[in-house]
Amino acid sequence: MAFEGLTERLQNAMSKLRRKGKISESDLKDVMREIRLALLEADVNFKVVKDFVKTVRERALGSDVLESLTPAQQIVKIVNEELTKLMGEEATPLNKAPKIPTIIMMVGLQGAGKTTTAAKLAKYLKAQEKARPLFIAADVYRPAAIQQLQTVAQQVDTPVFELGTNVDPREIVKQGLAEAAEKKNDYVIIDTAGRLQIDEKLMQELKDIQAIAQPNEILLTVDAMTGQNAVNVAESFNEQLAITGVVLTKLDGDTRGGAALSIRAVTGKPIKFTGQGEKLDALDVFHPDRMANRILGMGDMLTLIEKAQEDYDEKKAAELAEKMQENTFDFNDFIDQLDQVQKMGGIQDILKMMPGMNNVPGLDQIQMGPEEMGHMKAVVYSMTPAERQDPDLLNPSRKRRIAAGSGRPIHEVNRMIKQFMESRKMMSKMSNGNFSGMDQMFGKGMSGRLGKMAMNNMVRKQKKNKRKRMKALRRRK
Structure with missing residues (x-):
């Protein structure tokens, strides 16, 4: 990472x-x-x-x-x-037009992930604003560029305006904008051509498209894996086009991160989004303060909570909090949590967002990929409905049956059940505001206090929501 x-x-x-x-x-x-x-x-x-x-x-x-x-x-x-x-101090929102459509011009070198980022952005806008974006396919040079855009556009349910590869990109943009005005799309995302390196012909074409489209945003897609070169690319594009913002891709790769720390200082232009992963929902708003916390090992509870809220409705979250408080969290809930963890990007990423978890020995050794999760699910699915609801029923003979049914060794089944029972106790303590012994998890320094403050805030919110539900119930009676 x-x-x-x-x-x-x-x-x-x-x-x-x-x-x-x-x-x-x-x-x-x-x-x-x-x-x-x-x-x-x-x-x-x-x-x-x-x-x-x-x-x-x-x-x-x-x-x-x-x-x-x-x-x-x-x-x-x-x-x-x-x-x-x-x-950059704080997150920088997209520039919006006073009336539709807001026009976003995507630029960048080949291989930086520009087309995929355009699709991620469309999905983000649809989710956040119920927007109706339109893609304009203005890359007529790269083989299969239009087909790639159509493929990802289909996955995010967004139309593509294209005129093939034999029409000048400037004309495609003109006609695409007319189409957006007619269909009343509220966003237009122009996927422009890239090159392996910056050249005069590419820049002139981009300047012409800029003059035609008058975009509200010129977003430069930059590959974080290229390190210091990413900053040089950003500087060159900014000199020619006066970009409005940067999308930093492949931030989850084996990168040293220098681009994220340098681009704003060198170009004066904000990083607006980061891309982490190939999935089309893997686009995050860039929050400088949260990134600074993560770099210093203080975690990123706000992003973690936001990720959880994307997939949880309030009612389900309240039910889960109540189960934790009452120590009735069972293996059915555990399976639900595994599914949520997979949606949120994996256990390692989640743990690193928790304040102080960088101090926990052996964190880097935790392996919880799809295969390991599959093994855990197999163990749970080999239990009877009664055993899933009441883990205390799991005596040695039942555990041997579960091991045989799941195809996992008995010691693995025993270890998983023991870890589940210990985790359930800890969740119950934390949900009831009991943080004794939590220094080992969070540490005693600044990051530790941040961790315990975050947990306390979450507990207070749970109790407040519970009181609201009880009041509402009494009113209905």
């Missing part, structure tokens, strides 16, 4: 500070050196690194941080704030 190396290096640097009661200027100098090396290794632009380190150091020295009671936490706070500022 992106930023893993950077997160580890920064956390190591911060942990050295936390172990010291008093911090000298020499200690600060050593930590800033480690931060500088970590950022450079993550492929962050050299000038950006230089300015960032200078700013953090000046703030740490200039505000009596070193003399405070919690100097390490103060420095972590400064680093977090400056990382957030570096990436």
